[in-house]
Amino acid sequence: xxxxxxxxxxxRYENLGYTPYRWFVADSAPPWTALTKPLAQSRLxxxxxxxxxxxxxxxxxxxxxxxxxxxxSTTAESDLRFSHITENYLVDARRDPNCILxxxxxxxxxxxxxxxxxxxSVFSCMGGVxxxxxxxxEMAPALLEACRAQKVDCALLVAM
Amino acid sequence: xxxxxxxxxxxxxxxxxxxxxxxxSALDIFSAGRPPRASFLDYPLGHSAxxxxxxxxxxxxxxxxxxGFEQITTPGGITRLVNEWGxxxxxxxxxxxxxxxxxxxxxxxxxxxFPSDRAAALASGAIRA
Numbered sequence: 001x002x003x004x005x006x007x008x009x010x011x012r013y014e015n016l017g018y019t020p021y022r023w024f025v026a027d028s029a030p031p032w033t034a035l036t037k038p039l040a041q042s043r044l045x046x047x048x049x050x051x052x053x054x055x056x057x058x059x060x061x062x063x064x065x066x067x068x069x070x071x072x073s074t075t076a077e078s079d080l081r082f083s084h085i086t087e088n089y090l091v092d093a094r095r096d097p098n099c100i101l102x103x104x105x106x107x108x109x110x111x112x113x114x115x116x117x118x119x120x121s122v123f124s125c126m127g128g129v130x131x132x133x134x135x136x137x138e139m140a141p142a143l144l145e146a147c148r149a150q151k152v153d154c155a156l157l158v159a160m
Numbered sequence: 161x162x163x164x165x166x167x168x169x170x171x172x173x174x175x176x177x178x179x180x181x182x183x184x185s186a187l188d189i190f191s192a193g194r195p196p197r198a199s200f201l202d203y204p205l206g207h208s209a210x211x212x213x214x215x216x217x218x219x220x221x222x223x224x225x226x227x228g229f230e231q232i233t234t235p236g237g238i239t240r241l242v243n244e245w246g247x248x249x250x251x252x253x254x255x256x257x258x259x260x261x262x263x264x265x266x267x268x269x270x271x272x273x274f275p276s277d278r279a280a281a282l283a284s285g286a287i288r289a
Binding site: 016030031033050056059064089091095098115132135139140141152153158 | 171174178180186202205207218221262264271283
């Protein structure tokens with residue numbers, strides 16, 4: 001059974017004297033768009049919220065940074081970097097980026113034909129943003145535009 | 161927090177015509193945030209695509225997660241991946257309700273992994289001195 005993170009984090013912060021955080025709880029059914037073709041014929045986009053950036057790009061800042069990075073899907077693992085407000089979860093990703101940004105795995109799945117194509121650029125952001133309004137109004141629209149520019153048929157979103 | 165962010169982003173992309181699938185390790189946050197399709201992997205945070213240096217584990221996770229695009233037919237459906245971390249030592253810390261704030265300071269300047277990354281970003285014009 002999974003960990004109840006919302007309850008644990010809430011209690012931890014309460015014990016530190018912080019005001020309770022109001023987690024997002026959906027009050028409506030999820031929207032739905034059906035796939036128009038099988039995954040094996042689709043162009044797949046990728047988003048990682050791990051704070052990944054490529055050497056030569058700016059890192060993220062830690063105060064509700066809603067900026068996004070486009071990384072070539074061919075980026076060498078040695079050029080991948082991470083910055084995230086919860087840096088404690090990055091120990092393994094900084095040794096092997098594939099445990100949070102599965103580029104090698106997606107390339108392998110494209111090679112074997114399980115997915116049709118992988119987008120030329122994949123996207124990353126620093127998902128530790130407390131303002132749900134800023135995610136909705138700034139980050140999500142920017143990612144929609146970026147996914148459209150990459151002409152993806154569907155997208156895999158990997159949470160950290 | 162990252163899981164909440166992907167829920168919000170997935171709902172936005174999906175509402176605008178792009179099918180999405182979220183992969184993560186916080187089932188409660190996915191259940192509350194209700195993204196259109198999700199895959200839950202019962203691993204410690206920071207390993208949503210597998211254990212480090214374990215390509216067989218990583219590939220099986222990504223493959224099984226992506227199968228959700230065709231398996232999930234009801235909005236809000238969540239598949240549970242069968243992969244197991246191997247030990248439960250991490251769970252006590254993840255569940256802890258006492259402890260220090262492990263987050264970094266909420267600094268408003270780019271927090272590079274290595275000092276040399278700043279030089280590379282300056283050289284490419286991504287940031288200014």
